[in-house]
Amino acid sequence: MQKHTNIIGGQRIPPASGKYYAIRNPARPGERLAEFADSNEADVRSAVGAAAEAAPAWAETPGPHRGVLLFRLAQLLEDSKEALGRIVTLEQGKSLAESIGEVGRAAAEARFMAGEASRPLGHTFPSERPGASCFTVAEPLGVVATICPWNFPVVTPVRKIAPALAWGNAVVFKPASLTPWSALHLLDLIDRAGIPPGAVNLVTGAGSVVGEALTHDARVNGVSFTGSSRVGSHLAEAASRRLARVQLELGGKNPAVVVDCRDLDAAAREIVGAAFLCSGQRCTAISRVIVAEAEADSLVDRILYHVDRIKVGDGLQTGTTMGPLVSDVQLRTVQGYVRQGQESGCEVLRGGRTLTDDPQREGYYFAPTVFDRVPAESPLAVEEIFGPVLPILRVRDFDEAVRVANATRYGLAASLFTSRPAYMHEFARRVSAGMIHINHGTASQAHVPFGGVKDSGQGAYSIGHTAREFYTNVKAIYVKW
Numbered sequence: 504m505q506k507h508t509n510i511i512g513g514q515r516i517p518p519a520s521g522k523y524y525a526i527r528n529p530a531r532p533g534e535r536l537a538e539f540a541d542s543n544e545a546d547v548r549s550a551v552g553a554a555a556e557a558a559p560a561w562a563e564t565p566g567p568h569r570g571v572l573l574f575r576l577a578q579l580l581e582d583s584k585e586a587l588g589r590i591v592t593l594e595q596g597k598s599l600a601e602s603i604g605e606v607g608r609a610a611a612e613a614r615f616m617a618g619e620a621s622r623p624l625g626h627t628f629p630s631e632r633p634g635a636s637c638f639t640v641a642e643p644l645g646v647v648a649t650i651c652p653w654n655f656p657v658v659t660p661v662r663k664i665a666p667a668l669a670w671g672n673a674v675v676f677k678p679a680s681l682t683p684w685s686a687l688h689l690l691d692l693i694d695r696a697g698i699p700p701g702a703v704n705l706v707t708g709a710g711s712v713v714g715e716a717l718t719h720d721a722r723v724n725g726v727s728f729t730g731s732s733r734v735g736s737h738l739a740e741a742a743s744r745r746l747a748r749v750q751l752e753l754g755g756k757n758p759a760v761v762v763d764c765r766d767l768d769a770a771a772r773e774i775v776g777a778a779f780l781c782s783g784q785r786c787t788a789i790s791r792v793i794v795a796e797a798e799a800d801s802l803v804d805r806i807l808y809h810v811d812r813i814k815v816g817d818g819l820q821t822g823t824t825m826g827p828l829v830s831d832v833q834l835r836t837v838q839g840y841v842r843q844g845q846e847s848g849c850e851v852l853r854g855g856r857t858l859t860d861d862p863q864r865e866g867y868y869f870a871p872t873v874f875d876r877v878p879a880e881s882p883l884a885v886e887e888i889f890g891p892v893l894p895i896l897r898v899r900d901f902d903e904a905v906r907v908a909n910a911t912r913y914g915l916a917a918s919l920f921t922s923r924p925a926y927m928h929e930f931a932r933r934v935s936a937g938m939i940h941i942n943h944g945t946a947s948q949a950h951v952p953f954g955g956v957k958d959s960g961q962g963a964y965s966i967g968h969t970a971r972e973f974y975t976n977v978k979a980i981y982v983k984w
């Protein structure tokens with residue numbers, strides 16, 4: 504079995520503990536894929552040291568030149584879609600088509616950020632004094648830690664590393680324990696793009712050790728985190744004690760509201776796509792449908808039509824449209840929510856069970872599940888399940904739909920399917936979410952700000968120009984000539 508080390512200062516460095524851990528294919532958990540460094544605080548200290556050493560020269564590298572290297576990285580990602588996509592499917596489980604799509608999207612985000620490296624960095628101001636001027640520049644934050652989840656093992660790291668590099672920062676990257684293999688390949692592409700050693704360092708291992716050490720290291724000026732709201736708020740508290748900046752992309756309980764909608768076919772198609780991609784393990788997945796009673800039966804029929812066409816299987820098999828869940832833990836979490844829903848009397852229209860007798864050997868497969876007539880206060884309706892489970896909530900009218908849409912602690916994305924223009928504007932104004940989608944699912948784009956409100960996030964939105972707020976410090980400069 505191949506053993507993979509950390510990558511620190513451009514070198515393959517074994518973990519200080521000498522220990523490694525194995526990752527498994529969620530489609531066949533008996534299959535060990537490779538071993539990765541089980542790192543500790545000493546590894547974090549050397550990775551942060553390497554980043555701190557590389558940071559000044561990288562910050563001095565002219566922005567347009569940094570951009571050239573990032574354009575190269577984007578092209579390398581584009582060219583590795585198949586190979587890297589295969590690795591994503593092997594360690595994460597999603598269908599190969601989704602994995603290839605993810606790498607393509609990472610290329611698009613890297614390309615946008617490559618351009619950012621050449622764009623204006625500040626403003627000029629008229630001075631209150633004659634013969635003088637004032638202007639601002641954006642300077643790199645310094646060393647940035649990026650702590651990433653397992654659901655998008657390529658695009659989430661690229662979404663953090665590309666802007667960090669574009670604006671002149673050095674990075675220590677900690678991937679999720681379940682998906683370090685994609686991370687390793689990404690580091691290889693970063694190296695092949697010509698980005699200098701030490702500008703990006705990789706440390707694998709447990710979040711409770713590596714993530715904690717990164718968060719507490721005084722040389723780390725900012726932590727960009729994507730994952731659960733629980734860990735995100737814990738991390739923000741620790742970082743804020745030493746006044747380090749944080750960017751948090753957290754959970755969601757994203758509603759699809761359907762009221763006065765003439766095209767229920769299109770609505771159902773969009774909802775099912777956004778609910779079950781990546782087996783529902785997406786922060787922006789549609790994870791509840793809130794539909795007016797008058798059109799609920801017609802919508803439900805159409806939703807079931809599309810759910811029945813989902814082909815669950817090994818992500819590498821041709822024709823698979825939904826892979827297994829990522830891990831045993833995730834499978835048990837989903838089972839727990841579904842059992843609770845069944846016991847509390849919610850109506851199961853489809854699924855509600857694992858698809859293998861022995862998930863530990865045959866894969867963490869869970870059937871696409873649809874619940875109907877779910878009460879608005881049920882855990883199914885308000886908690887982030889992160890699995891292929893779609894609860895349907897029936898309401899009287901648009902006003903009740905908006906009230907229910909806002910009745911969770913999350914505020915990431917929200918969709919509305921309607922034919923009434925007034926509702927479109929009302930929804931965008933009244934629903935608390937970072938991203939509003941009208942008549943389409945919750946898919947984001949590679950250049951548009953991405954983030955959430957309430958427990959869904961904190962700090963600058965990622966993707967697009969808003970990421971600069973996190974990755975740079977503003978300096979105001981006054982000149983008298």
Ligand code: NDP
Pocket residue numbers: 650651652653654677678679680681708709710711713714715718729730731732734735737738752753754755785786836887888889
């Ligand atoms: P976590 O929030 O635990 O993990 C996300 C990342 O944080 C991983 O790299 C993890 O490392 C790391 N981490 C864990 N503990 C710490 C810590 N104390 N300090 C710093 N970093 C830490 O998510 P899980 O993977 O456990 O998933 C649990 C739930 O979180 C899911 O069911 C889902 O609801 C939500 N989630 C949301 C995501 C999103 O996109 N918003 C993505 C993933 C999960 P390690 O992998 O080593 O534990």
